[in-house]
Amino acid sequence: MPADELPTGSAPPASAPPRELGRGQVQALTGNDAVALAFKQVDPHVTAVYPIAPQTELMHKFAEYVDQGAVRTELITTESEHSAMSAVLGAAAAGCRTFTATSAVGLAYMLEAYQNAGALRLPTVLALVNRHAGGLLNIHNDHSDAMLARNAAWIQLHAENAQEAYDNALQAFRVAEDERLRLPVTVCHDGFIVSHTMERLLTLSDAEARSFVGEFIPPVDLLDVDNPHAVGPVVLPDFVPNLYAQIAEAMRWAPAVIEEIGQEYGLLTGRHYGLIDAYRMDDAEVAILAMGSVCGTVRAVVDLLRSRGVAAGMVKLRVFRPFPVEALCRTLLGGKLRALAAIDKTPDLGQGGPLFVETSAALALHIQRNGGSLPMLTNAVMGVGGRDITSADITGVFRQLLDLAGGTQPSSDPVYFMDVGNQGTKTLAGTNGYRNPSQSSRHPLKIVLVARGGQGARTSAYLIAEMMIDLGQYAQASTTYGPERTGAPVRAYAKVSDRPIDDREQIYSPDVVVVFDETLLDVFQADLERLAEDGTLIVNTRRSPHEIRRQIGLTGRHIYTLDATGIALSEFNTNRPNTAMLAAMTEILGLGDRERIKRAFRAKMKRLSEKVLQGNIRAMDRAAREVIREM
Amino acid sequence: MESATETRTLPQEGKLIPQEFMGLARGLGAGHAACAGCPAPTVIQAAIYAAREGLGCEPVVVFATGCMQMVSSIYPHNAWRIPFLHSAFGNAAAVASGVEAAIRARRARGELPADRDIKVLAFAGDGGSYDIGLQALSGAMERGHDLTFICYNNEAYMNTGIQRSSATPSGAFTHTARSGKTEAPKDLTWIMAAHALPYVAQACVARYQDMIAKLSKAIAVKGPAFVNVLSSCPVGWGLAHTDDVLSVADLAVECNAWPLYECENGRYRITYRPAQPRPVRQYVQMQGRFQHLLEPGREDCLDRLQKWVDAKWAELCRLERAGV
Numbered sequence: 001m002p003a004d005e006l007p008t009g010s011a012p013p014a015s016a017p018p019r020e021l022g023r024g025q026v027q028a029l030t031g032n033d034a035v036a037l038a039f040k041q042v043d044p045h046v047t048a049v050y051p052i053a054p055q056t057e058l059m060h061k062f063a064e065y066v067d068q069g070a071v072r073t074e075l076i077t078t079e080s081e082h083s084a085m086s087a088v089l090g091a092a093a094a095g096c097r098t099f100t101a102t103s104a105v106g107l108a109y110m111l112e113a114y115q116n117a118g119a120l121r122l123p124t125v126l127a128l129v130n131r132h133a134g135g136l137l138n139i140h141n142d143h144s145d146a147m148l149a150r151n152a153a154w155i156q157l158h159a160e161n162a163q164e165a166y167d168n169a170l171q172a173f174r175v176a177e178d179e180r181l182r183l184p185v186t187v188c189h190d191g192f193i194v195s196h197t198m199e200r201l202l203t204l205s206d207a208e209a210r211s212f213v214g215e216f217i218p219p220v221d222l223l224d225v226d227n228p229h230a231v232g233p234v235v236l237p238d239f240v241p242n243l244y245a246q247i248a249e250a251m252r253w254a255p256a257v258i259e260e261i262g263q264e265y266g267l268l269t270g271r272h273y274g275l276i277d278a279y280r281m282d283d284a285e286v287a288i289l290a291m292g293s294v295c296g297t298v299r300a301v302v303d304l305l306r307s308r309g310v311a312a313g314m315v316k317l318r319v320f321r322p323f324p325v326e327a328l329c330r331t332l333l334g335g336k337l338r339a340l341a342a343i344d345k346t347p348d349l350g351q352g353g354p355l356f357v358e359t360s361a362a363l364a365l366h367i368q369r370n371g372g373s374l375p376m377l378t379n380a381v382m383g384v385g386g387r388d389i390t391s392a393d394i395t396g397v398f399r400q401l402l403d404l405a406g407g408t409q410p411s412s413d414p415v416y417f418m419d420v421g422n423q424g425t426k427t428l429a430g431t432n433g434y435r436n437p438s439q440s441s442r443h444p445l446k447i448v449l450v451a452r453g454g455q456g457a458r459t460s461a462y463l464i465a466e467m468m469i470d471l472g473q474y475a476q477a478s479t480t481y482g483p484e485r486t487g488a489p490v491r492a493y494a495k496v497s498d499r500p501i502d503d504r505e506q507i508y509s510p511d512v513v514v515v516f517d518e519t520l521l522d523v524f525q526a527d528l529e530r531l532a533e534d535g536t537l538i539v540n541t542r543r544s545p546h547e548i549r550r551q552i553g554l555t556g557r558h559i560y561t562l563d564a565t566g567i568a569l570s571e572f573n574t575n576r577p578n579t580a581m582l583a584a585m586t587e588i589l590g591l592g593d594r595e596r597i598k599r600a601f602r603a604k605m606k607r608l609s610e611k612v613l614q615g616n617i618r619a620m621d622r623a624a625r626e627v628i629r630e631m
Numbered sequence: 632m633e634s635a636t637e638t639r640t641l642p643q644e645g646k647l648i649p650q651e652f653m654g655l656a657r658g659l660g661a662g663h664a665a666c667a668g669c670p671a672p673t674v675i676q677a678a679i680y681a682a683r684e685g686l687g688c689e690p691v692v693v694f695a696t697g698c699m700q701m702v703s704s705i706y707p708h709n710a711w712r713i714p715f716l717h718s719a720f721g722n723a724a725a726v727a728s729g730v731e732a733a734i735r736a737r738r739a740r741g742e743l744p745a746d747r748d749i750k751v752l753a754f755a756g757d758g759g760s761y762d763i764g765l766q767a768l769s770g771a772m773e774r775g776h777d778l779t780f781i782c783y784n785n786e787a788y789m790n791t792g793i794q795r796s797s798a799t800p801s802g803a804f805t806h807t808a809r810s811g812k813t814e815a816p817k818d819l820t821w822i823m824a825a826h827a828l829p830y831v832a833q834a835c836v837a838r839y840q841d842m843i844a845k846l847s848k849a850i851a852v853k854g855p856a857f858v859n860v861l862s863s864c865p866v867g868w869g870l871a872h873t874d875d876v877l878s879v880a881d882l883a884v885e886c887n888a889w890p891l892y893e894c895e896n897g898r899y900r901i902t903y904r905p906a907q908p909r910p911v912r913q914y915v916q917m918q919g920r921f922q923h924l925l926e927p928g929r930e931d932c933l934d935r936l937q938k939w940v941d942a943k944w945a946e947l948c949r950l951e952r953a954g955v
Contacts (some may be wrong), residue, residue: 045733045736045737045740046729046732046733046736048725048728048729048732072736072739072740073736074732074733074735074736076728076729076732076774077774078725078728078770078774079766079767079769079770079773080766080767080770082721082722082725082767083722083724083725083728083766083767083770083771084725086718086719086722086725086726086729086767087725087726087728087729087732088729089718089726089729090693090716090718090725090726090727090728090729090730090733091729091730091732091733091736092729093716093730094691094716094729094730094733094734094737095733095737095742096732096733096736096737098729112719112722113718113719113722116718116719120718222691222714222716222730222733223691223714223730223733223734223737223743223749224714225689225691225713225714225747225749228711228712228713228714228715229714229715230704230709230711230714230715230716231715231716231717232704232715232716232717232718233704233705233706233707233708233709233717234700234701234704234705234706235705235706236705236706239706239707243706
């Protein structure tokens with residue numbers, strides 16, 4: 001198929017290989033909550049943390065465990081990230097199992113102590129919730145923070161989704177405490193895209209997790225006062241190379257140990273972990289190599305291209321440090337691969353992103369030693385500063401790869417998929433959304449909730465996900481993050497499906513739009529314009545659907561209205577229309593049932609008074625009756 | 632030059648450190664590579680002595696980067712006979728807070744022998760306390776960790792070759808204040824007292840009894856404690872003879888340039904009051920770092936220094952009176 005005829009979108013065809021999802025208890029959790037759960041199950045001695053987005057909610061959750069007495073961990077709330085890592089370092093040297101969590105410039109700020117903990121070979125775990133750390137103030141996701149720390153004596157694991165973030169967090173303690181390595185472990189998951197997105201995952205029981213991680217045997221114990229240790233001496237040139245040679249040696253051992261622990265985890269859970277994950281690579285002619293959440297979107301596009309006869313594949317890198325040279329060469333060389341693109345979510349200003357440069361060097365050296373031919377290589381720099389990577393973007397990379405395989409060189413390396421000509425306005429225009437005509441077979445069903453900060457849009461998105469996962473379905477629910485405060489326009493979204501949802505792009509062509517505040521109809525006009533032809537619009541207003549249609553000039557689509565604010569004010573005296581809107585939506589779409597929403601709401605809103613809870617529940621019942629359909 | 636080392640009766644009870652404690656067996660042993668005459672090891676030994684012999688507890692030492700860290704543990708050699716941890720320049724208090732949390736966490740899980748009272752002693756020079764370490768120090772103190780932070784204060788960055796710090800007195804030469812520092816030093820002891828700590832004190836290495844008494848109180852107290860110990864530097868202060876390290880430090884006390892006092896739960900108490908304070912000029916005369924102040928035409932600098940010392944002393948007396 002010629003490159004310019006490639007399809008766009010993310011529909012997984014029926015021919016996709018079966019997925020091994022493993023065993024465990026089904027949960028609806030965000031990436032941050034999933035990692036916090038893993039840390040709770042491990043119950044470390046000490047943690048020390050400092051707030052930074054998007055890591056904060058991980059620590060909120062863990063602080064809640066501390067407060068409830070669910071863990072015995074000493075929580076130190078330091079005055080900076082530098083002190084957080086320093087305190088963890090001190091506790092680790094004093095014979096404790098420890099962890100901390102940070103993001104972005106938080107890692108930059110703690111880098112001195114981070115490098116020190118690695119060089120001192122102390123066993124600890126850092127959850128790095130990836131966020132831009134390139135120099136601009138930007139809270140969104142890319143990998144520039146992880147790449148900043150790539151030459152510290154730390155192992156670095158990456159996760160595609162909440163499931164992998166949870167699984168990696170548990171395995172990280174085993175790896176960090178393995179006496180053959182004595183290297184601490186950083187576990188990465190993508191900020192917001194994974195950290196704040198609620199989805200379905202399978203978890204171990206506390207007892208299973210604890211038994212997998214095992215007892216902590218301190219490799220060094222400062223508190224053993226009868227056998228005093230001196231930790232952290234000054235090292236002169238006569239020993240520095242020797243000590244780094246030992247670290248390099250440990251890094252050479254690490255792949256085998258990480259795989260061994262990943263296989264043991266696989267026996268327990270049915271989810272086996274290695275260094276890389278090759279997807280449809282056996283006969284792939286063009287492939288993408290990537291890390292983190294973008295791999296979900298790449299997988300969805302690979303499935304789509306395969307269904308159109310393109311021999312596409314993907315290699316997901318789980319372990320960035322040590323760099324899995326052998327596993328990559330084995331997978332990428334000697335087969336049918338003709339062109340490979342590495343996706344780097346780091347604005348590298350040299351020869352290309354770290355993933356591209358390291359892979360190129362690994363392949364070239366392997367060929368120098370063993371012969372063979374190098375596939376065409378290119379580098380796509382994408383997703384920097386949280387710019388959404390759409391399935392259309394990924395299709396664009398494959399288009400370049402097909403050109404490259406056909407002999408056309410890219411105009412530059414790396415190729416920046418930054419779309420700077422359309423900066424800031426890309427969000428809703430110019431992407432190629434895919435749509436299935438029939439609502440019942442939509443994969444996934446895409447729901448956008450627009451509201452003002454404080455009206456509960458994100459909570460509503462999470463409630464939808466929790467309800468659908470409770471019903472045995474799959475979901476992703478999140479919100480787009482910025483500096484929004486109370487009263488500012490916010491946009492949350494939920495994707496639901498009866499199948500696992502791989503693609504991580506934001507929603508550009510919704511099937512359902514729920515408007516919590518009618519003054520936002522103009523602000524989110526683009527969502528209305530791109531609403532599916534047979535899509536559904538639900539507006540919180542006292543006006544009729546017909547009046548709304550006249551205001552926005554929309555043809556087709558199903559329009560409903562509900563005076564959710566009126567209901568909320570009369571039932572619990574607060575302008576928080578989310579529960580009523582949610583109930584109206586489930587009623588209209590026939591999604592789940594109201595009783596489940598009520599249950600999920602009760603479980604989530606533990607801090608509300610019984611009076612307010614009851615008011616919300618009455619509001620849900622009224623909403624289902626009072627929602628107005630266009631005549 | 633007058634002798635500044637007369638024998639005086641000090642208000643505190645205390646024992647002198649026995650000679651054998653200064654030797655191989657305990658604390659910081661032989662083998663460290665501090666400069667000839669450097670009194671900083673004495674500060675360290677005094678704290679360890681107060682902890683072990685005076686209070687019967689086991690000290691665990693956390694050190695900031697600096698002279699004493701640099702000279703006491705050079706891989707693969709080590710002069711420490713007790714547990715020692717060094718991480719970086721600015722994080723001694725944070726590292727110490729992690730060790731202190733470790734003690735609590737492991738005690739709660741029954742992982743430490745019940746009969747051992749382990750105490751965390753954090754040491755830093757003035758750079759690691761007043762400057763790069765101030766944030767971590769303030770944080771650890773505010774969080775209320777049960778640890779003692781001891782600043783061995785030689786009033787400049789001596790380890791890196793004598794640069795000004797915020798503890799450097801005005802007028803003093805450093806390589807980054809070549810005509811003498813123009814600003815007055817930061818009052819870290821007062822800043823620590825403003826954290827409402829159970830115990831804060833200012834001591835001087837030339838006054839053993841007073842220093843040991845304060846270190847003992849600081850270590851014994853439950854919660855965070857801070858002791859700022861003036862520790863003269865034969866190199867950085869430009870002393871003609873290494874023998875002068877204690878007499879010059881003593882003169883700092885006698886001229887009120889370094890008053891001895893403590894602040895217990897917000898109440899100030901001056902622990903030594905010179906009967907007749909010496910002129911600051913005498914203190915300045917002993918030190919190469921101040922020699923330019925004695926040149927003709929610089930009288931105003933010396934004058935300002937004296938006025939600053941007098942004003943600080945008056946302020947301290949006022950704080951003491953206010954607490955009674």
